[in-house]
Amino acid sequence: MPRFHFDIHEGSRLIADEDGQNLANLGVARKEAMLTGASIAREAFLVGSTDHVVVDVREDEHATCLKISITLEVEELADG
Amino acid sequence: MPSDAIRAALVERLRISSAIADKDVREIEALPISVRQFPAETAVVRDGERATNCCLIADGFCARSKTIASGKRQILSLHIPGEIPDLMSLFLHVMDHDLSTLTPATLGFIKHDDLQKLHRRNPDLAEMFWRDTLIDAAMFREWIVNVGQRPAPARLAHVMIELRERLRLIGRVDGDSFEMPLTQEQVGETLGITSVHVNRVIKQVRQDGIVEFNRGRVTVLDERKFQELADFDVRYLHQSPTL
Numbered sequence: 001m002p003r004f005h006f007d008i009h010e011g012s013r014l015i016a017d018e019d020g021q022n023l024a025n026l027g028v029a030r031k032e033a034m035l036t037g038a039s040i041a042r043e044a045f046l047v048g049s050t051d052h053v054v055v056d057v058r059e060d061e062h063a064t065c066l067k068i069s070i071t072l073e074v075e076e077l078a079d080g
Numbered sequence: 081m082p083s084d085a086i087r088a089a090l091v092e093r094l095r096i097s098s099a100i101a102d103k104d105v106r107e108i109e110a111l112p113i114s115v116r117q118f119p120a121e122t123a124v125v126r127d128g129e130r131a132t133n134c135c136l137i138a139d140g141f142c143a144r145s146k147t148i149a150s151g152k153r154q155i156l157s158l159h160i161p162g163e164i165p166d167l168m169s170l171f172l173h174v175m176d177h178d179l180s181t182l183t184p185a186t187l188g189f190i191k192h193d194d195l196q197k198l199h200r201r202n203p204d205l206a207e208m209f210w211r212d213t214l215i216d217a218a219m220f221r222e223w224i225v226n227v228g229q230r231p232a233p234a235r236l237a238h239v240m241i242e243l244r245e246r247l248r249l250i251g252r253v254d255g256d257s258f259e260m261p262l263t264q265e266q267v268g269e270t271l272g273i274t275s276v277h278v279n280r281v282i283k284q285v286r287q288d289g290i291v292e293f294n295r296g297r298v299t300v301l302d303e304r305k306f307q308e309l310a311d312f313d314v315r316y317l318h319q320s321p322t323l
Contacts, residue, residue, distance in 0.1 A: 036280075
């Protein structure tokens, strides 16, 4: 099984994933990245620590093969 | 393991949480128990199985869990020596979840038949075991709140403090540190988040100088911040006969 690493960017803060984990294929890794990104974004957005979360997926020491990006956009409408 | 050691943690726990009388301790010591060793991550009794024994943990850590159709597992509760995690199988005959080991474990099996006879003969002990299953339910309520409402760092801290307070009862807290022999994946299954998110939360609470989780051991760095983060109120564990 290939070993995938998930590096997380919360705004300008990078949390690198040195350990990684064995997953069946890139499809499974993609799902893991989406779940992770969404749950980290949910908490970061609520706290207000950032409005942008990115999860970079790489296989071992290779370059990033998948990037999941989640952005918060809030529009306050004057006449709403 | 000598037979007294199999029951030691159970008796210790019942002394503190239920003020068990000496005559009742002797009844528990006389209860026939067959002991078996289990490797880590092994099913003890599976969802759908008909149980004929209750399982007393003598050593090691276990978990109760449910696995959904997609294969994802939710850990429902963690169990430590001195606990009988499937006590309800005495009355609920077919398992509605899995009980499995997390670490290598020494488990003692008590026949339902023997427990039933004991209950009929000794209503004080029957009440004590009834109370045990009610405390179990209180823990499940707290876990629903935890997984449903608390942010991930608080969720982790809450599970850690609960485990510590239960380990304390059987004398297994060592100053600021205690065992929590779970992998990041198992912690994820406990908190309902991915193991990558767990990794991030563990790093955050360490950077914030609150708590460290390393190789299955928790070390508290700042007790006040730890309590504050967990939003923990020990009342629900009912660790005294008056609570």
